[in-house]
Amino acid sequence: MSESCHRICPLQELAANSVRKFEVDGKAVAIYHIDGVVYATDDTCTHGLSSLSKGELDGDVIECSLHFGAFHVPTGKPVGAPCSIALQTYRTEVREGVVHLYRPE
Numbered sequence: 894m895s896e897s898c899h900r901i902c903p904l905q906e907l908a909a910n911s912v913r914k915f916e917v918d919g920k921a922v923a924i925y926h927i928d929g930v931v932y933a934t935d936d937t938c939t940h941g942l943s944s945l946s947k948g949e950l951d952g953d954v955i956e957c958s959l960h961f962g963a964f965h966v967p968t969g970k971p972v973g974a975p976c977s978i979a980l981q982t983y984r985t986e987v988r989e990g991v992v993h994l995y996r997p998e
């Protein structure tokens with residue numbers, strides 16, 4: 894499967910242990926910086942239309958601010974009700990200090 898590469902931002906613009914929303918090809922993605930590793934998932938909660946980047950990051954778990962469901966960020970798996978559908982995750986890479994995200998085409 895081929896992937897498209899998207900430049901996100903310099904790594905230094907992502908605070909440690911934080912989540913931030915970006916637009917990639919018109920799609921909202923959440924970019925996480927957790928213990929020095931960058932992860933990416935869809936920003937929209939699979940339970941509703943809430944933005945996960947407005948949620949609470951606790952270690953590698955993101956809690957949705959609307960109904961408090963939760964997902965494991967590295968795998969996208971739901972880990973807290975009412976969420977039951979996994980989040981789409983994306984491969985990331987930090988190249989020369991810049992975060993890149995890869996999306997399947």
Ligand code: FES
Nearest residue numbers: 938941957960962
């Ligand atoms: S919209 Fe996220 S838990 Fe309901």
